[in-house]
Amino acid sequence: MLERFRTQYAAYKAIHPRLQLYALIDIAAIPDNRQYALSDIIETMPRVSLYANIGLDNLAETGPVLVPCPEPEGVEPLRLIRVLLGLARRDSRLVSWLWVTHEVEPLVDHLQTLLHARLESDGQESWFFFHQPAYLPVLYRTLPEDSHRYMFGPCVAWWCLDFHGALVELPGENLPIPTAWDVFPVPENVEEEIYRVGAPAQVLAWLQRARPDVLDNTLDANEQLQRITPFVGRAFGYGLTGKVDQGVYAATGLLYGRRYDEHPALQAVLTRLQKSRQTLIDAYMAVGDTVWREVGEAARLRAAEAAAQEYHASLMERGYTFVRVQILNxxxxxxxxxxxxxxxxxxxxxxxxxxVDARGFEATAIGIASARVPVPGTAVTVKWIGPTGASSDEVVVTGDLPRADGEGVAVVRFARNWRIYVSMHADELKLQVRS
Known part of the structure; x- marks a missing residue:
């Protein structure tokens, strides 16, 4: 991504000599342990707050700020972009980048007009966090043509990262700064899209306050959002649109797994909840302990199966595993x-x-505590020394992979039909001997 910034800067600069790259940073949302690294870099750099000179001067130091980025060449300029990319890859809500040819003062004046919006759904005027990176692709895609041109037209481009860490590039038209509107209109369909795309972040904030126990604090915000977003999407599918109901649904999913709601009792709750005035937490509590024990047991079995599948995938990629081996002659x-x-x-x-010895009519078996054995489907050569000298045979390993480290057994069988078989088994085998 750093190289993408460098090459695009050179390409834009060749066309627009007055081009300037700005970082729009949401200072207040940056965690304390990240603010130190950022402030160390931008402390001496000029920056303009979007909340300055609009009656919110007391919030100017905590609101979003526009910081001019130097040409991305050399150690220090690259360090700035690298730190900003690092912030965005951990939490995509913190920063976006504007490529513009306008001076900073008229650009900030223009951006400030976007902070005040009228919602078409109820005619109310609202404070509009247009700069949230999650909103930018939605606004770019769904705004009517005149509103789209008003917001994005003055830019050469507007970039951000999504919570998967992918770079989103939204091209503009490099138009003159437009005459300011009294208030920025947000159509109802755009409002609904913004609400949906912003819901995971709202649910994450709710969980951090109300149910921090279900969150993995070793994960960055983007990783948390990746886990929460599918649950929020399913909550919308059940008609759960309130933040608390969505938070309860997501918290339960984080505890019991993605398919926890397949239990018939929970399906009944979620189906009828749209027609009732009951909250989801009350409905969940009313189903009783027996249901939740069953949900927990089903979640345990699914987790074990998922762990086994993940383990199998790692073994197939590696090509072998260490298992106990039995030699049967x-x-x-x-x-x-x-x-x-x-x-x-x-x-x-x-x-x-x-x-391994031979005992005439009785099969002989020996056990080996652990040996490296190729996964099923792999061709192997079995070598040995018999009464007439060295021999070998080509075989393909058959059978099933063990479900976890320390489980399973591989069997090398010298059969009475003079063929050799190598098989792997997930469960222990009770070897049969011929009478």
């Missing part, structure tokens, strides 16, 4: 220095499995 020929080899890139070595 169902022939009357002893095998010495048994070795398991694979030429695959993920398994470039071999496993020495030892010796």
């Amino acid at each position: 169902d022939t009357d020929i002893p095998r010495r220095k048994i070795e398991l080899l694979s030429s695959g890139e993920s398994y470039p070595g071999s496993a020495m499995l030892g010796d």
Whole structure:
């Protein structure tokens, strides 16, 4: 992304010699442990508050500020953009970037006119956080043509990051600063889109106050939003539009997993809640402890299955695993220095499995505490030394992967039909011996 800023700066500058890159930073939303790194960089840089000279001077130091970014070449200028990108990749709500050719004073005057909006749904005038990066793509996509041109037209481009860490580039038209409107109109459909896209951040803020126990504090805000957003989307699907109801639904999902609401009793609650005046927390409490024990057990089983699938994926990517190995000799020929080899890139070595005797009509088995065995579907070579010298055979590992470290068993079987089988099993096997 840093390179993207550098190349785009050079490309824009070639077309617009007066181009200036500004960072629009929401100072108040930056956590204390992040503010130190930022203030150390922008302390001596000029910056203009969007709340200055509009009757909110007491909030000027805590509101969003516009900071001119130097040309992204050299150690210090690159350090500024790198720190800002680092902030946005942890919490996308903190910063966006404007590419403009206008002087800073008229640009700030223009942006300040966007702070005051009239909502078409009820005709009320509201303080409008237009600069929220989550809102910018929605406004760019849904505003009527005249409003879109009023907001984005004066820019060459407006950039931000989404909460997945992806760069969003919104091109403008580099138009002159327009004559100021008395109030910026927000159509009802745009208002609804903004409410939806902003709901996860509202729910996250509610959870941080009301249910911090369900949040993983090791995660950054963007990672929290990635976990919460699917629950908020499902809450909207059930007709839950209030922040508290959405927060309760999301908190329960974080505790019990994404599919917790598949329980029939909860489906009944969520289906009829739209027609009742009951809150979701009261409805959930009314279903009783038995239901929640069942929900918890189902969540435990789903979590175990998900963990097993994740473990399987890691083993398939690695190409091998360490498991207990059983050697079964169902022939009357002893095998010495048994070795398991694979030429695959993920398994470039071999496993020495030892010796196994022969006892005539009775199968002989030995166990090895742990050895590296390729995953099922991998071609391997089994080598051994018999009475007539060294021998080998090519086989393909069959069977199922274990569900976790320390589980499962692999079996190397020298069968009576003179074939060799290598299989992996998720569960322990009770080996059968021939009478």
